[in-house]
Amino acid sequence: MKRVFLGVTGASGAVYAKDLITRLPEHGCELHLCITSDALININLELQKNYQSAEDFLSDIGADATLHDYKNFAAPVSSGSFKVDSYIVAPASMGFVGRAAGGISSNLIERCADVAMKERRKLVILFREMPLNLIHLENLTLLTRAGAVILPAAPSFYHNPTKIDELISFVTGKIFDIIEIEHNLYKRWGEKPESV
Numbered sequence: 001m002k003r004v005f006l007g008v009t010g011a012s013g014a015v016y017a018k019d020l021i022t023r024l025p026e027h028g029c030e031l032h033l034c035i036t037s038d039a040l041i042n043i044n045l046e047l048q049k050n051y052q053s054a055e056d057f058l059s060d061i062g063a064d065a066t067l068h069d070y071k072n073f074a075a076p077v078s079s080g081s082f083k084v085d086s087y088i089v090a091p092a093s094m095g096f097v098g099r100a101a102g103g104i105s106s107n108l109i110e111r112c113a114d115v116a117m118k119e120r121r122k123l124v125i126l127f128r129e130m131p132l133n134l135i136h137l138e139n140l141t142l143l144t145r146a147g148a149v150i151l152p153a154a155p156s157f158y159h160n161p162t163k164i165d166e167l168i169s170f171v172t173g174k175i176f177d178i179i180e181i182e183h184n185l186y187k188r189w190g191e192k193p194e195s196v
Contacts, residue, residue, distance in 0.1 A: 002085045003030045004179065005077050005116075006065075007109030010038025013091030013128040013153050014046040015164075018061060019172045020090055025064040027181050032077050032084070033058070033065040034108050038093070070107045078111050080119045086179035087116040090126035091153060094136050097127060101139035101146075113148070123148040124178050126171070149178050159187040 004024055008017040017039070024031045035043075035054040044051055051057040054067055068075040076082040089096060089109060096110060105111035116123035125148050129136065140150050151174060155167040166186070173185035 001028055001030050002179070002181065003032065003083065005032045005034070005084050005087045005112050007087070007089040007092075007096075007112060008033070008035045008039040008043075009089060009091060009093040009096045009109060010036055010042055011091035011093035011096075011128045012042060012046065013126070014039075014043040015168050016090050016126060016128075016153060016171055017043070018047065019168050020088065020175065021058070021063045021065060022061060023172055023176075023185075024181075027176070027183065029181070031063075031065040032068060033063075034068045034070050034075075034077075034112070036070045036107060036109065068108055070109060072108055073105075073111060075108055078108060078115065080115050084112075084116070084121060086122040086124070087112055088124045088126070088175060088179070089113060090124070090175070091128040092125045094127070094129050094139075097125065097136065097139045097143065100125075100148075101142040117143075117146045117148065120147060122179055124151055124175055125149070126151050126153055126175065128153040151175065151178070156186075158189060 006020055040054055043057055099110050100113040105114050144150055155170040161167050169185040173183055176183045
């Protein structure tokens with residue numbers, strides 16, 4: 001069973017976080033989850049809900065995850081001795097990107113990103129921002145050089161999506177490819193269309 005850490009920051013893109021929270025356990029992963037207070041604000045805005053806490057959100061979507069408080073630096077995931085196969089930050093704000101690129105750990109998600117890089121483990125950063133300024137680009141470059149995989153929240157259209165869910169699944173599928181989870185969340189380039 002793969003152990004995966006997912007950090008959810010205050011960037012736009014709550015739909016990506018929700019999809020990952022739902023699908024990772026379905027694909028046999030032990031999910032460790034951290035949601036910042038700013039992330040909860042965006043979850044409520046973008047999903048049109050009024051969750052009072054991250055626990056309310058997880059309960060509502062029926063998530064199977066171990067939730068860690070974003071201020072708890074004593075959580076097991078904060079240590080490199082706690083074996084995590086892959087770390088994902090989705091969505092990742094540019095504030096997170098800047099602090100992670102600078103080696104600053106002001107919350108548990110940033111600490112986990114630091115652990116992933118120092119332990120040379122897989123770290124996927126799904127950022128959601130446009131346009132990018134030079135500081136953003138340089139911070140993303142620093143993280144890439146430190147071993148992170150930078151993945152913009154930019155779905156493809158060659159698979160002819162007809163619903164928003166198909167766009168979300170494409171991005172989730174790309175993350176699954178990177179962390180080596182088998183899936184059929186999108187039609188790959190060159191695959192023949194299904195017969196009707």
